[in-house]
Amino acid sequence: DIQMTQSPSSLSASVGDRVTITCRASQGIGNYLAWYQQKPGKVPKLLIYAASTLQSGVPSRFSGGGSGTDFTLTISSLQPEDVATYYCQKYNSAPFTFGPGTKVDVK
């Protein structure tokens, strides 16, 4: 099975900083990658699908990139409401594995 990794596992940044999270697949998955945001105590929310397509209603400061095995989620200007754990997920074929998550905090 394809394994998903994320780095870093956690980060702390200042409001207004540019933040980038990396997701890596152990084998190529094309652009079959989604990103989710889970705020503390809340249900996961879809941010991006097809590696770079922003879900309707998601702020434009979020963007995704990459294909094959290496992907990124970028927050162009970190806001206090972006405190959350971010997960990538592959969906090219089963198992539809999630990455271990990246916890983002604001300094």
Next chain:
Amino acid sequence: EVQLVESGGGLVQPGGSLRLSCAASGFSFSNYAMAWVRQAPGKGLEWVSGISGSTYYADSVKGRFTISRDNSKNTLYLQMNSLRAEDTAIYYCAKGQGRTSYWFDPWGQGTLVTVSS
């Protein structure tokens, strides 16, 4: 508005069984893949099972869990047998995108399953 409402969680002893349900509304249920995703306390998300025309399972639950759906009732199910302590988690129902697309939006509020003696 799409709504997913899970039910059926609770406390069960190791080796026991439980059936989760997810009542769906606001979309044409039969035309979409559906899935169960779980989250153990303080841990990350783990995809458990999915169903479209076929069914799929994580290795951790294969042979113990069975996913099914009743399109006439717009309801998704997860039959969980031979439960273990490590199955303790919040179980989320999630809607796929299209008949065979397994990225998920939206998610239900979740139902808590606790496996303990």
